[in-house]
Structure formats: C-alpha cells, structure tokens
Amino acid sequence: MVNYIIRRLLLVPVLLFGVTVLIFVMISFLQPVERLALYMRDFPKNEKAIPALITKYDLDKPIYVQYWNWLVGKVDKSNGERTGGILFGNFGYSRSASQPVVELIQRRFPATLDLTLWAVAPEILVGIWLGVQAAVHHNGFIDQAARVFSIVGTSFPTFVIGLLLLMIFYAKLQWFAPGRLSDDFTRIYEGATFNHYTSLLTIDSLLNARFDMFLDAIRHMVLPILTLSYISWATFLRVTRGSMLETLRMEYVTTARAKGLPERDVIHKHAKPNAMLPVVTLAGFSVVGLLGGAVITETVFNYPGIGSASVRAATSLDVIAMLGFALFIGLILIVAVLVIDILYAFVDPRVRLS
Amino acid sequence: MAQSVPTGDNALLNDTVSDRKIGWLERFLGPENYRILVGMMKTPASIAGFTLVLFFVLIAIFANQIIPSVGRDAYSIPRDGFKSEPQPMGTTWTRNAPKIPFWYKAVTGKDKWTHIFGTSEGQYDIFYGLIWGTRTAFYASILVTLSTLIIGVIYGSIAAYYGGIVDMIMMRVVDVLSILPGVLAALILAAIITPLIGKSTLPVMIALIAFGWMGYSRFIRADILSVRERDYVLAARVVGVKDSRILFNHILPNAIFPTLILASLAIGDVVLSFAALSFLGVGVEIGYADWGQLLSFARNWITSLNTYWYIIVWPGVTLVLFVMGWNLIGDALRDVLDPRMRGKT
Numbered sequence: 001m002v003n004y005i006i007r008r009l010l011l012v013p014v015l016l017f018g019v020t021v022l023i024f025v026m027i028s029f030l031q032p033v034e035r036l037a038l039y040m041r042d043f044p045k046n047e048k049a050i051p052a053l054i055t056k057y058d059l060d061k062p063i064y065v066q067y068w069n070w071l072v073g074k075v076d077k078s079n080g081e082r083t084g085g086i087l088f089g090n091f092g093y094s095r096s097a098s099q100p101v102v103e104l105i106q107r108r109f110p111a112t113l114d115l116t117l118w119a120v121a122p123e124i125l126v127g128i129w130l131g132v133q134a135a136v137h138h139n140g141f142i143d144q145a146a147r148v149f150s151i152v153g154t155s156f157p158t159f160v161i162g163l164l165l166l167m168i169f170y171a172k173l174q175w176f177a178p179g180r181l182s183d184d185f186t187r188i189y190e191g192a193t194f195n196h197y198t199s200l201l202t203i204d205s206l207l208n209a210r211f212d213m214f215l216d217a218i219r220h221m222v223l224p225i226l227t228l229s230y231i232s233w234a235t236f237l238r239v240t241r242g243s244m245l246e247t248l249r250m251e252y253v254t255t256a257r258a259k260g261l262p263e264r265d266v267i268h269k270h271a272k273p274n275a276m277l278p279v280v281t282l283a284g285f286s287v288v289g290l291l292g293g294a295v296i297t298e299t300v301f302n303y304p305g306i307g308s309a310s311v312r313a314a315t316s317l318d319v320i321a322m323l324g325f326a327l328f329i330g331l332i333l334i335v336a337v338l339v340i341d342i343l344y345a346f347v348d349p350r351v352r353l354s
Numbered sequence: 355m356a357q358s359v360p361t362g363d364n365a366l367l368n369d370t371v372s373d374r375k376i377g378w379l380e381r382f383l384g385p386e387n388y389r390i391l392v393g394m395m396k397t398p399a400s401i402a403g404f405t406l407v408l409f410f411v412l413i414a415i416f417a418n419q420i421i422p423s424v425g426r427d428a429y430s431i432p433r434d435g436f437k438s439e440p441q442p443m444g445t446t447w448t449r450n451a452p453k454i455p456f457w458y459k460a461v462t463g464k465d466k467w468t469h470i471f472g473t474s475e476g477q478y479d480i481f482y483g484l485i486w487g488t489r490t491a492f493y494a495s496i497l498v499t500l501s502t503l504i505i506g507v508i509y510g511s512i513a514a515y516y517g518g519i520v521d522m523i524m525m526r527v528v529d530v531l532s533i534l535p536g537v538l539a540a541l542i543l544a545a546i547i548t549p550l551i552g553k554s555t556l557p558v559m560i561a562l563i564a565f566g567w568m569g570y571s572r573f574i575r576a577d578i579l580s581v582r583e584r585d586y587v588l589a590a591r592v593v594g595v596k597d598s599r600i601l602f603n604h605i606l607p608n609a610i611f612p613t614l615i616l617a618s619l620a621i622g623d624v625v626l627s628f629a630a631l632s633f634l635g636v637g638v639e640i641g642y643a644d645w646g647q648l649l650s651f652a653r654n655w656i657t658s659l660n661t662y663w664y665i666i667v668w669p670g671v672t673l674v675l676f677v678m679g680w681n682l683i684g685d686a687l688r689d690v691l692d693p694r695m696r697g698k699t
Contacts, residue, residue: 022531151685160670
C-alpha cells in the first residue's frame with residue numbers, strides 16, 4: 001500500500017512539469033509582443049517602447065530561458081522586484097479584462113466549484129440507481145427502457161441538451177433562468193451587509209441565513225446540474241448494470257437466496273457492495289469530467305464560472321488568460337486524480353498489489 | 355427397434371466443421387473477426403445504426419442534388435438578407451436562392467424556394483446548412499479519426515515494442531496530454547492557431563488531432579504487449595528479422611483489429627467535439643455550413659426560443675441522429691465483442 005502511494009506520488013512532479021511544459025509550448029506560439037501580457041498589465045501605448053520591453057523581459061532569448069522566467073519570474077536587478085512567475089502565483093495579465101489572471105480565477109472559480117459540488121450527488125446517485133434497477137429487472141421493461149435511454153442519452157451533446165432545456169423550462173415555462181442569481185439577489189450579494197465566508201454562493205447564503213437567496217441560487221443551478229449529470233447517467237447506467245449482472249450470477253448470491261434471505265437484502269446488502277468496484281473508478285473520473293463539462297454547460301447557461309470565462313477568453317483571443325485558466329484547471333485535476341487513485345487503492349486491494 | 359444414430363463427438367465434428375463452407379471473407383478475416391461481422395449483421399440495434407449512417411452518407415454524397423450550391427463557396431450558407439431575427443419555416447426565399455432541384459416541386463408543390471427549416475440569426479438558411487454541413491461532418495470526422503488513429507498506432511506500437519525506459523517516457527507524455535479535459539485543450543489550441551493559419555475547418559481539426567490520439571496509443575500498446583510474447587514473434591527475431599519489420603509485418607496486423615473498431619466508432623464522438631468547438635465560437639468562419647455553427651446562432655435568442663424553436667430543434671435533431679447512428683453500431687459491437695457471447699452466433 002505504502003509502496004503504491006509512493007509510486008503514485010512520484011508521478012505527480014512529472015505531471016506537474018509536463019503540464020507547465022505543455023502550456024508553455026502553447027504560449028510560445030504567440031508573438032513576443034503578445035507574450036508581454038505575461039509581465040505587464042497594460043499594453044504599452046508607445047509603439048517604440050515595445051522592442052525595449054521585449055528585451056527587458058527576455059522575450060527574444062532562447063526558449064529555455066523564457067520557460068525559466070515564466071516559472072520563477074523576472075527579477076529587476078536594480079530594485080529586486082519580481083514580475084511574473086507562475087510559481088509565485090502570477091499567471092500574467094488578461095488583456096480583455098485588464099487585470100491579473102489569478103484575480104479572474106479567484107472570482108470565477110468559486111462559481112464553478114459551487115456548481116460542480118451540487119452536481120456530484122445527482123450525477124452519481126441517479127446513475128447508479130438506474131443501473132441497479134436495470135440489472136435487477138434484467139431483460140424486463142425497465143431494462144429495455146434503460147438501454148434505450150443509455151443510447152439516446154449518450155447521443156445528445158451537452159449543448160443541444162442545454163439549449164433544449166432552456167427552450168422548454170426557460171423560454172416556454174419560465175420555471176428556471178440562466179445566469180447565477182436574479183438581479184435583486186445579486187444586489188444583496190454584492191451589498192455591504194452580506195458576509196462572504198467561503199465565496200461559494202449557496203453556502204454563503206445559508207450562513208447569512210438568506211434562505212430565499214439560497215433557493216434562488218439553486219433555482220439557477222437546476223438546469224446546468226441536469227445538463228452536467230445527464231451525460232454521465234448513461235455511462236453509470238451501463239457500467240453499474242454490467243457489473244451488477246455479473247455479481248448477481250455469482251454463487252454467493254445464489255447461496256444468499258438459497259438460505260432464504262429476502263430479495264431486497266440479497267441485492268442491496270450482498271450484491272451491490274461488490275458490484276460497486278468499477279463504479280467507484282467511474283465516479284472518480286466523472287467528478288473530474290464535470291470540470292470539462294463545465295466549459296460547455298457554463299457557456300450555454302451563461303453561468304459565470306471558469307469554464308465560460310475560458311471560452312470568452314478563447315473567442316476574444318485573450319490567450320494568456322485562457323492559458324492561465326487551463327494551467328489552473330490542469331493543476332486541480334492532477335491533485336484530484338491523485339486523490340482518486342489513492343482512494344481507489346484503499347477500496348480495491350487488486351490495485352495496490354499489482 | 356431402429357438403430358440408434360451415433361452422436362459421438364466425431365460425428366458432430368463431421369457435421370459442423372467439415373461440412374461448413376468457409377467463404378473467402380471468413381478466410382480473410384479469420385474466424386474470430388468473421389464471427390463479429392456476422393454478429394453485427396444480425397443485431398437490430400446495429401442495423402438501425404447502419405441505416406442511419408447510410409442515410410447521412412447519401413445526404414453527403416447527393417448534397418448538390420438535394421440543394422444546389424449557391425455562390426462561389428458551396429460551404430458558406432447563403433443569406434436571405436441581413437436582418438438578424440430568424441424567419442419561420444416556409445418563408446419565401448427572396449435573395450440568393452439556389453436553383454430548383456428536380457424533387458422540389460413534387461414534394462412541396464411550390465415553384466419557388468422557401469426556407470424549409472426557416473432561417474437562423476442573420477438569415478442563414480437552416481436546411482442548406484444542415485445538408486452541406488453533413489459533408490463537413492464526414493470530412494472533418496473521417497480526417498480527424500484517421501490522423502489520430504495513425505499517430506496513436508505508430509506512437510503506441512513504438513512504445514510497446516521497445517518497452518523499458520522508452521515506453522515509460524512515451525507513456526508519461528501521453529499522461530500529460532490527457533490531463534486537461536479534451537474540449538478545453540482543443541479549444542485553447544484551436545484559439546491559438548486560428549490567427550496563425552486563418553479561419554477554416556483546419557484549426558479545429560488540428561486541435562482535435564493533437565489532443566485526440568492518446569486513447570489509441572494506450573489501446574494498441576496494451577494489445578501489442580500481449581501479442582509481443584507470442585512464439586512467432588520470437589521465431590522472427592531468432593531468424594534475424596529487422597525490428598521495424600517485426601513490428602509492422604508480424605505484430606501490428608495481429609493486434610490492430612480492436613483498435614480499428616474503436617476508431618470507426620469514434621467518428622460520432624469526433625463530430626460531437628467538432629460541433630462543440632464551433633458552437634463555442636472557435637475555428638470556422640461565421641456562416642460556414644457546419645452543425646455546431648448553426649446551433650451557436652441560437653445563443654443570442656435564448657429568451658425567445660419558444661418562438662424560434664426551429665433554430666435549435668432541426669440542427670439538434672440532425673446532430674443527435676448522426677451520433678446515435680454511430681452509438682447504435684457501437685452498442686451492438688460491444689455486445690458481440692463481449693467474451694461471454696463467444697460462440698453464440
């Protein structure tokens with residue numbers, strides 16, 4: 001076990017290095033002038049100053065020099081001031097928002113986290129429930145319906161589902177709305193009397209005892225959550241069903257039935273725990289996948305998270321901001337996958353012994 | 355008392371094996387792959403899937419007969435004016451209308467083109483976009499799938515064949531490239547290279563290729579690792595066959611079939627990713643005949659989608675049917691490939 005964890009931890013620096021190289025390779029596609037945004041907030045007004053600035057920040061030097069500067073920043077020899085340097089938390093400046101990328105991340109990421117955390121439970125639980133039902137009623141009506149759903153479900157792209165949901169529940173029925181909050185509550189949220197404890201909207205509103213605001217936030221998240229989890233349901237259904245069918249054929253399940261246990265106990269106490277192993281891996285990765293799904297979902301629902309911010313940066317060619325977001329998401333995913341792998345080793349002894 | 359018919363094993367063998375004709379196809383594919391092919395032909399799901407895919411193939415081939423191209427570039431959707439509000443279905447097509455094809459009068463009973471599925475924001479005709487977009491979908495997805503397949507197979511086989519440190523380094527590179535979510539990575543790369551090579555289908559395709567081949571290399575690597583240990587590979591090595599020849603002539607042909615299947619099914623996914631990226635607004639020029647592009651026109655009309663439902667429903671249905679065709683085939687294939695099903699067809 002310890003061995004496995006150590007081996008897995010050793011991989012982390014490799015991945016971290018790899019991601020920084022990957023992002024930097026993309027940065028180096030840019031012109032030196034565009035790369036100035038790594039070190040300077042505002043684009044120089046004076047055209048003639050540009051060549052001097054490029055030399056100042058080593059943007060005409062070999063690529064490894066630039067990579068190093070990008071990592072640790074460039075220290076001004078005269079006053080010892082450090083500019084840039086992702087290791088010091090400076091991801092450069094967004095040209096379109098005209099502020100540091102890290103500040104943008106601080107403002108946008110809580111919204112994405114909020115949405116993702118709320119999407120985890122419906123995504124996993126509904127998917128597993130569907131899969132178990134399909135397996136228990138093998139070849140019955142529920143199974144066939146589930147199978148049709150899993151094919152139709154995977155065929156719907158996120159943005160089509162999102163648009164259709166908006167068409168029905170927003171434009172037609174007016175039950176839910178896009179965005180993150182209604183205008184009235186946005187004013188309260190930004191007002192002076194509202195305490196920002198965690199910067200997660202739903203939790204903050206509860207801590208401030210604003211239940212109406214909490215409900216409003218949830219109301220705005222229902223459709224994005226539905227869109228995010230919908231695609232995974234089909235996958236969960238398929239994996240759970242297959243694994244469950246296999247387990248139900250095992251001899252110990254027959255034994256349990258033979259000794260007269262009620263069918264409910266056979267399924268939920270004996271078969272289900274063992275059938276959940278492959279589902280656990282899937283659950284881990286689908287939580288990770290939520291971050292990827294956020295890119296499209298947030299854009300469709302106009303939800304102000306880091307995903308829609310990346311898309312806006314991409315379409316307005318604000319490349320430094322976009323790559324900053326990508327670097328941040330990459331770092332989070334490396335940690336998340338590490339946690340999942342280690343947790344999985346605890347659950348499944350086969351992993352740590354191999 | 356009638357003589358009992360001998361039912362020993364030998365008799366059974368005579369019946370089933372020696373009398374069964376082995377066609378050229380079975381000889382060519384080998385018994386296992388042939389079984390898969392036959393299994394595919396018998397499953398209703400895969401027949402439905404093949405029908406759907408065939409339907410789209412026909413649309414792509416006869417696009418110019420269904421709705422003749424307008425203007426110099428057939429792939430830029432003709433605009434009936436410049437008003438931004440979408441026009442409902444059945445509105446008469448006044449400007450830039452295509453020629454009347456042979457089927458039109460018989461089916462609709464009209465002499466002049468109308469917007470069959472309405473127009474989207476900026477008076478782009480939806481029907482035209484869908485028909486010609488089918489070509490874009492096939493063109494982009496086949497090219498992307500082929501390229502990712504080739505890159506992935508070559509990369510994965512080199513890693514698997516040499517093993518050791520080479521394998522380790524190469525697979526870590528794959529790990530790194532797989533960290534970022536696919537859509538995000540492709541979005542970024544497409545956004546970066548679009549200014550460099552201009553707006554077309556190319557940037558998105560390059561981005562999808564750059565971040566799409568890792569799955570194949572992992573897959574083929576695992577298969578090669580198992581084939582590599584076979585005796586005939588050892589035999590080839592003993593008689594002194596070159597490394598590259600062993601890899602490409604002896605190992606790959608025996609390991610590649612599952613990867614090929616995986617690739618043929620990925621076309622639906624590639625079309626989805628392609629549409630997603632142009633929906634998000636990178637890559638192609640505005641008004642390019644492409645399904646994702648058509649859907650992205652709807653983004654400014656979210657509050658009035660109950661009036662303008664046709665600007666998302668028709669492109670959405672088209673995209674879903676296309677992907678569903680591939681998914682149906684894939685689902686049937688999964689059943690046929692399931693080892694527990696072996697010998698049942």
